[in-house]
Amino acid sequence: MxxxxxxxxxxxxxxxxxxxxxxxxxxxxxxxxxxxxxxxxxxxxxxxxxxxxxxxxxxxxxxxxxxxxxxxxxxxxxxxxxxxxxxxxxxxxxxxxxxxxxxxxxxxxxxxxxxxxxxxxxxxxxxxxxxxxxxxxxxxxxxxxxxxxxxxxxxxxxxxxxxxxxxxxxxxxxxxxxxxxxxxxxxxxxxxxxxxxxxxxxGSVSAAIAIGAAVRRAREGGDDPFAALYAALRDTSLYPYAGELFDGKIVDLERETQGGFSVGRVVIEGFGGSGRMELVFQNENLIARRDGDVVAMVPDLITVMDRETADSITTERLKYGQRVKIVGAAAPAMLREARALALVGPGAFGFTDAYRPIEALNGWDQG
Amino acid sequence: MxxxxxxxxxxxxxxxxxxxxxxxxxxxxxxxxxxxxxxxxxxxxxxxxxxxxxxxxxxxxxxxxxxxxxxxxxxxxxxxxxxxxxxxxxxxxxxxxxxxxxxxxxxxxxxxxxxxxxxxxxxxxxxxxxxxxxxxxxxxxxxxxxxxxxxxxxxxxxxxxxxxxxxxxxxxxxxxxxxxxxxxxxxxxxxxxxxxxxxxxxGSVSAAIAIGAAVRRAREGGDDPFAALYAALRDTSLYPYAGELFDGKIVDLERETQGGFSVGRVVIEGFGGSGRMELVFQNENLIARRDGDVVAMVPDLITVMDRETADSITTERLKYGQRVKIVGAAAPAMLREARALALVGPGAFGFTDAYRPIEALNGWDQG
The missing domain is CATH 3.40.1610.10 (CV3147-like domain)
Known part of the structure; x- marks a missing residue:
């Protein structure tokens, strides 16, 4: 290719x-x-x-x-x-x-x-x-x-x-x-x-290209880019579950450059007062809590996206007031094996929560 | 040899x-x-x-x-x-x-x-x-x-x-x-x-051996090891001036390991209340002030020594209460050239004092 x-x-x-x-x-x-x-x-x-x-x-x-x-x-x-x-x-x-x-x-x-x-x-x-x-x-x-x-x-x-x-x-x-x-x-x-x-x-490079292409085509055709994104992710063999975790506005942000990393947390408030989501990050978003309950955790993917354009917002670009969707996706199976979770699961980042797959936490595997 | x-x-x-x-x-x-x-x-x-x-x-x-x-x-x-x-x-x-x-x-x-x-x-x-x-x-x-x-x-x-x-x-x-x-x-x-x-x-390795030998022989012969040290230093072609800067007891010590260095300061009080000496160090002793006046500065040598044994005490071994002599010696001439002082003189360590040779500061060059 x-x-x-x-x-x-x-x-x-x-x-x-x-x-x-x-x-x-x-x-x-x-x-x-x-x-x-x-x-x-x-x-x-x-x-x-x-x-x-x-x-x-x-x-x-x-x-x-x-x-x-x-x-x-x-x-x-x-x-x-x-x-x-x-x-x-x-x-x-x-x-x-x-x-x-x-x-x-x-x-x-x-x-x-x-x-x-x-x-x-x-x-x-x-x-x-x-x-x-x-x-x-x-x-x-x-x-x-x-x-x-x-x-x-x-x-x-x-x-x-x-x-x-x-x-x-x-x-x-x-x-x-x-x-x-x-x-x-x-x-x-x-x-x-x-x-x-x-x-x-x-297959991850071609998967990334396919995901990006789906979002682009949806935008060009006036379709919902998020729906296209979720479908494209599920179409890859790597990221079998994907969906929206939250929709709202960034109301709090702590971020510092520490020990060679960008670390911090960001809080998103739902529109119309519909709850809050907190993300904790070390360069990458590591855990997502909605109203205190964990809804996604490493190694599953948690990405903050512009709710209009469906552009992803990396942690160093987060800003107060951004209107965003928080999107999650299941990690590739190789990262969910026990020996992988020991190194890239929540415990590896100091979280005490045991790993639970994003599709189980959000009922995405219920059909 | x-x-x-x-x-x-x-x-x-x-x-x-x-x-x-x-x-x-x-x-x-x-x-x-x-x-x-x-x-x-x-x-x-x-x-x-x-x-x-x-x-x-x-x-x-x-x-x-x-x-x-x-x-x-x-x-x-x-x-x-x-x-x-x-x-x-x-x-x-x-x-x-x-x-x-x-x-x-x-x-x-x-x-x-x-x-x-x-x-x-x-x-x-x-x-x-x-x-x-x-x-x-x-x-x-x-x-x-x-x-x-x-x-x-x-x-x-x-x-x-x-x-x-x-x-x-x-x-x-x-x-x-x-x-x-x-x-x-x-x-x-x-x-x-x-x-x-x-x-x-x-010649610095053989100079170090000669200096150590002089101190050893003085101890063995019941002579003053400090007098032997000063004479041995002057006998080398590298360290033409040497002498005592202070004699007293360590009464204050600040030391921390910071940025890969051992940094701090030590205060020595003279016996019978005869003044105070302060040394500032970054791994090495950098500047010696007696009652506020600079009496020695990098690149000249400033060493804290046990006043009984004439053993040198490195900065990480300094302790409250040690009875010590502070001994100074002129740095080798190569370290006193202008291009050397720019890199190893007091300014290189953040001191604002202009470099003055230890022999001038202490009148050792007056015969």
Whole structure:
């Protein structure tokens, strides 16, 4: 599949939704992608099963606080410098690149990196959404090593990281991203083609494009973009349940950049006094409570969307007074396995609530 | 010259003094050195002028807060892992090692690292004392690059750092040391033999040994160890003035571990109410004020010593009630050049006082 200008825009729309509030605002990644399309005709997207077992397949993306990413622009050289350094490190060329997370700007950014390196992007990612910490990738959940990884910053600084422990790797990378101004690019979890096929979340890039396309077509045809979004999500094999969790206006917002993350909470009041919803976030929206009751929790997706345009609003773009719909979707099945929930479920973020699937919490599975 | 068990103990004593309160307590480095002397007969120390112009000469030492170093023990594998990785990085063997700073434990630690690698230690260092930040090395003052550098931690994590900017390098390394628990080993400023000869502070290792030996002999002979220390310092070509700045008891101490440093202040009250001295420190003692008047300032050396034993007390070992002498010494001339003072003078640490040499402030240059 080739990703042209229209598909790129659709991908930005779909990835923004799948970010669950995080992964970084896709706007700059979209602009960079559009600029790159003046150089190449389209981006090449290949399915997981096209990879040779011994191919070198490399996830990459940005690490840091999204609040910083919208103010501190990249140099544009970070990704290629990191990929080239990893090739030198491993003594062989990279065969394909994939997004470490499909959510937000990180779902798009690898297109340009891959085009510059002259390799395709794989239709897969490492999170099926976005998560704030690098050890939350499916590759860590499945026991693969993040290293060697290469972190690069806008100032030209580059570091190669080697450690057996993926949590230590996250701590190192987070410390580096803070020291380097709050945002950095990371090439991590180098995979064989076999490992990618066995563990990556396949089909997520094309799913994001399909989701974005459905919203675009609904808008163009004067149809309800939210209905189109829910239908498109259910049509993917990845996100089988989706629907509206709340509709209202943002009346309270706390957000700070802390320890390399954007953390906070946002309160939405229903129109006509019809209840309140509270979301807690660490880069991504983690838990949604309606009038005190949990209605969605990680790893399920919770996205704040403009109630008129159905544009997703990442956590760093939340503002008092925005009129929004809160939309939820079931996480890919791979993220709901027990070993996954230990690393990306509510407990991993300090919540004491046991995980319950969004479709059960909202009766979506009742037919 | 060979460094045997006696010379090693003398080096520990001398390096502790030259640390100006920092560089880490030499106790663990001394123990590790003694343990290594069960394996090798002695350590080899070679003069700067024995280096070939194209030799690869590598400074190394520990980075972090000394307060942490006395609680979090090294694995013992850090230095060799870092040196080996730098060899791989540069594609050639290392010919010799030197201490990045002669002060404190960092003045001794490279002996073991060099012995493990099978190369000699050069009789020189990068600071002529100890400083809290890596860009304060003479190699940065003289315009050389810190990179590639290799940082290793007790947990086995390793990072290679590449940046053209030595201040960014310090920020990265500091962020890493914090992320890795507060202390890490660093191999940095790889030098050619020519660069080492042109810019390293030559003779500092043998000077530290001579200073330590003088104190030991005075103790053994029942003589005043302080008089012996001052005479030994003046006998080196590096520290031409030395003397007592104050004598008293520690009556106030503030110290915290902040941003990867041990920072604080200590107040010493003279016996019989004869005035007060205040020292401000960031790992190292930076400025000494007697009854409000500055009597010594960086880069000149300010060391707190036990007034009975003449043992140096590093800043992390300061305690309320210790009876101490505050001893000062003139910094090596290379640290007093204008380009050096910009990076290691009082202004570099936020003090507004212009630098004045310790011998002028105390009338030691009046004959």
């Amino acid at each position: 080739r990703i042209d200008r229209t598909a790129l825009t659709d991908l930005a729309q779909g990835a923004a939704f799948l970010g669950s509030g995080g992964g970084g605002d896709p706007y700059y990644s979209l602009l960079l992608g559009q600029a790159e399309l003046a150089r190449v005709e389209s981006f090449e997207l290949v399915p997981l099963d096209s990879l040779g077992d011994d191919a070198l397949v490399v996830p990459c993306g940005w690490i840091g606080a999204p609040t910083v990413s919208v103010e501190k622009l990249p140099s544009g050289l970070e990704a290629l410098a990191g990929l080239k350094r990893l090739e030198r490190e491993l003594g062989r060329p990279i065969d394909a690149v994939l997004p470490i997370e499909i959510g937000g700007g990180n779902g798009l950014a690898p297109l340009v990196s891959a085009a510059r390196l002259g390799v395709p992007v794989v239709d897969a990612d490492g999170m099926g959404r976005a998560f704030p910490e690098s050890q939350m990738a499916i590759f860590n959940i499945r026991g693969l090593s993040a290293c060697p990884s290469v972190l690069t910053a806008a100032c030209g600084a580059l570091t190669v990281i080697e450690t057996d422990d993926n949590l230590t790797h996250e701590r190192i990378a987070r410390g580096l991203s803070v020291a380097l101004g709050g945002i950095a690019h990371m090439v991590e979890y180098p995979l064989t083609g076999r490992e990618a096929k066995d563990h990556a979340i396949g | 060979r460094i045997d068990r006696t010379a090693l103990t003398d080096l520990a004593q001398g390096a502790a003094f030259l640390g100006s309160g920092g560089g880490g307590d030499p106790y663990y480095s001394l123990l590790l050195g003694q343990a290594e002397l069960a394996r090798v007969e002695s350590f080899e120390l070679v003069p700067l002028d024995s280096l070939g112009d194209d030799a690869l000469v590598v400074p190394c030492g520990w980075i972090g807060a000394p307060t942490v170093s006395v609680e979090k023990l090294p694995s013992g594998l850090e230095a060799l892992a870092g040196l080996k990785r730098l060899e791989r990085e540069l594609g050639r063997p290392i010919d010799a090692v030197l201490p990045i700073e002669i002060g404190g434990g960092n003045g001794l630690a490279p002996l073991v690292s060099a012995a493990r690698l099978g190369v000699p230690v050069v009789d020189a260092d990068g600071m002529g004392r100890a400083f809290p930040e890596s860009q304060m090395a003479i190699f940065n003052i003289r315009g050389l690059s810190a990179c590639p550098s290799v940082l290793t931690a007790a947990c086995g994590a390793l990072t290679v750092i590449e940046t053209d900017d030595n201040l960014t390098h310090e920020r990265i390394a500091r962020g890493l040391s914090v992320a890795l628990g507060g202390i890490a080993h660093m191999v940095e400023y790889p030098l050619t033999g020519r660069e080492a000869k042109d810019h390293a502070i030559g």
